[in-house]
Amino acid sequence: MFVALRQGRQDWVASQFLGRTERSACNGQVFRESKMSVSEAKPAPVASYSWGGFGSQNDITRYRQVFQPDQGIFSPGYPLVPPERERLRVWDFPVGYNTIYTPRAYERIGFEELRALAEHHDITRLAIETRKDQIEKLGWTIRVRRDVAPLPDASGRLAKLTEFWRRPDGERPFATWLRDLLEDLLVLDAPCLEVRRSRTQEIVGLDVVDGATIKVLIDDTGRRPQPPAPAYEQVIHGRPWKLLTADEIIYLPRNMRPHKAYGFSPCEQIVVTINIGLRRQLMQLQHFTEGNVPPGLLNAPDGWNAEQIRQFQEWFDSILAGNTANRTRLIWAPTGAKYQPFKEAPYKDEFDEWLARIVCYAFSLPPTAFTPQVNRATAQSAQETAIEEGLAPLTNWVKRLVDTVIQERMGHKDLEFVWSDVWPSNAKDLAAILDTYVKDGIYSLNEARNVLGLPGIVGGDRPLQQITTRQ
Numbered sequence: 001m002f003v004a005l006r007q008g009r010q011d012w013v014a015s016q017f018l019g020r021t022e023r024s025a026c027n028g029q030v031f032r033e034s035k036m037s038v039s040e041a042k043p044a045p046v047a048s049y050s051w052g053g054f055g056s057q058n059d060i061t062r063y064r065q066v067f068q069p070d071q072g073i074f075s076p077g078y079p080l081v082p083p084e085r086e087r088l089r090v091w092d093f094p095v096g097y098n099t100i101y102t103p104r105a106y107e108r109i110g111f112e113e114l115r116a117l118a119e120h121h122d123i124t125r126l127a128i129e130t131r132k133d134q135i136e137k138l139g140w141t142i143r144v145r146r147d148v149a150p151l152p153d154a155s156g157r158l159a160k161l162t163e164f165w166r167r168p169d170g171e172r173p174f175a176t177w178l179r180d181l182l183e184d185l186l187v188l189d190a191p192c193l194e195v196r197r198s199r200t201q202e203i204v205g206l207d208v209v210d211g212a213t214i215k216v217l218i219d220d221t222g223r224r225p226q227p228p229a230p231a232y233e234q235v236i237h238g239r240p241w242k243l244l245t246a247d248e249i250i251y252l253p254r255n256m257r258p259h260k261a262y263g264f265s266p267c268e269q270i271v272v273t274i275n276i277g278l279r280r281q282l283m284q285l286q287h288f289t290e291g292n293v294p295p296g297l298l299n300a301p302d303g304w305n306a307e308q309i310r311q312f313q314e315w316f317d318s319i320l321a322g323n324t325a326n327r328t329r330l331i332w333a334p335t336g337a338k339y340q341p342f343k344e345a346p347y348k349d350e351f352d353e354w355l356a357r358i359v360c361y362a363f364s365l366p367p368t369a370f371t372p373q374v375n376r377a378t379a380q381s382a383q384e385t386a387i388e389e390g391l392a393p394l395t396n397w398v399k400r401l402v403d404t405v406i407q408e409r410m411g412h413k414d415l416e417f418v419w420s421d422v423w424p425s426n427a428k429d430l431a432a433i434l435d436t437y438v439k440d441g442i443y444s445l446n447e448a449r450n451v452l453g454l455p456g457i458v459g460g461d462r463p464l465q466q467i468t469t470r471q
Contacts, residue, residue: 090222091259101233101240103215104262109271111188111212117274118187118267122281123356123370124274127363128186134391135182135398136175139420140165142406151414161406161415168206177208178398184211185254185397186363189263193250195409203410206250209234213241214251216261250405254397266362273358280352301336364390395419 060067060081068075094106104110118124142161144150168177185191190211198204215233217225225231230243232251253263267274300309312334320326356370402417434452437443446460 087221089220093218093222093261097261098217101215101235102238103212103235107260107262109268111190114187114265114267114271115212117271117278121274121277121359123277123359124267124270127359127365128183130365131186131363131390131394132179132182135394136179138395140174141418141420142415143418145414145416148414151412154414157412158415161410161412164203165402165417169208170205177206180208182394184208185265185394187265187267188212189253189255189265189268190214191252191254191401195248195250203405206405209249211251214244214249216251218261250401250409252397252401252404254393270358270362273355277355277359280355296339298333299338301334364393 060078064078067078094100097106100106118128142158142165144154144158165174167173172180181191181193188211192209192211192214194207194209195203196205196207213234213236215235217231217233219225219229224246227245227247229245231246232244232249234241234244255264257264300312304312316331319331353367353371357367360367360370399417399419406412406415406417430452434443434448438445438448444461446456449456449460
């Protein structure tokens with residue numbers, strides 16, 4: 001920069017005494033050549049500095065016809081040329097980002113706060129568990145990809161992979177293992193797996209790692225460092241614990257943003273709503289535990305002193321406290337005693353329903369369980385839409401994860417993971433689909449009956465056309 005400024009000043013001084021001949025070219029064409037007088041000479045603009053000195057191939061003034069044609073006073077002007085050559089950064093990260101080893105140190109809310117909110121707000125926790133239940137009930141299989149030619153020994157490798165994914169960590173079934181992983185996905189959007197290998201570098205297990213302990217590292221462009229450089233760092237009890245490469249763990253957030261290093265979970269998207277819901281729950285709990293508003297108040301007759309009121313209170317409590325039978329009987333009170341009932345605030349109102357709707361919308365779940373019932377057909381349609389729309393992204397994420405392990409980590413390019421029974425929940429729609437599949441020969445009768453959970457019939461393994469022709 002200083003070299004360019006010095007060069008610009010030298011040009012300006014020379015023009016004061018000798019004049020200057022300007023030559024401007026764009027795409028090889030000369031636009032103007034003029035002799036400037038001493039009075040017309042001006043200092044070179046700051047934007048004209050460049051790498052390698054004035055007049056080099058990186059001089060921005062080469063593009064004068066683009067940015068400042070004919071030096072118009074209302075032109076946009078030259079862009080400032082960076083003082084140094086730099087590589088493109090994918091986001092504007094803070095200086096010294098890797099030195100602050102606390103995960104999510106630059107985020108407005110940390111992992112522990114997200115977990116506390118998700119664990120203590122009832123509706124949010126129910127939404128998370130419902131999504132995990134919906135994923136758990138789905139069946140899956142490993143098959144040969146239909147878009148590539150299968151490699152030799154595909155059947156043997158299929159059996160081996162299927163056995164591996166039945167217990168990915170070597171201990172728990174796939175459904176239990178997946179629920180553990182989905183917890184960090186839905187709450188933190190920081191699912192993490194450790195890749196365990198044998199001495200021959202064969203993958204023997206995928207252990208779920210607490211995503212809250214993983215600090216994401218970046219290189220000088222904001223990207224994830226590639227092996228052998230470490231890309232992650234585990235932090236235990238506030239202490240840097242272990243540097244990890246992208247080959248050692250699988251870190252796969254679902255909802256990334258271009259200006260952040262961490263994912264954006266559904267819980268974080270509605271963190272204010274969850275906070276309000278928690279305080280609403282606490283207020284309702286205190287109403288039943290610490291509240292002092294009784295159903296009503298009995299006014300004593302005129303002239304009673306404090307001692308008389310105390311004695312009457314003790315007698316009244318002795319015959320009614322804990323005695324549900326006597327509470328339904330009519331009790332005579334002294335002359336002048338009056339009862340004043342209190343009107344309590346409603347335990348649930350439209351505001352509670354609004355909070356429930358926001359939480360359910362964040363997880364793509366129908367709010368029908370927390371709101372008044374509307375038209376049955378409308379409610380059922382909304383429920384099916386919410387389930388399918390919210391379930392598809394999660395099932396696709398699981399497929400991407402498993403396919404990445406199978407095809408890239410294990411080297412089986414011709415195999416893939418698929419969900420085997422993703423069917424609509426509506427019985428009418430399911431029947432229409434199965435009917436079409438059977439008529440078109442896609443499914444046999446026994447395959448359709450298997451989807452419905454019914455036993456097979458004799459001859460039901462043949463296509464429907466063969467059965468009809470034979471009859």
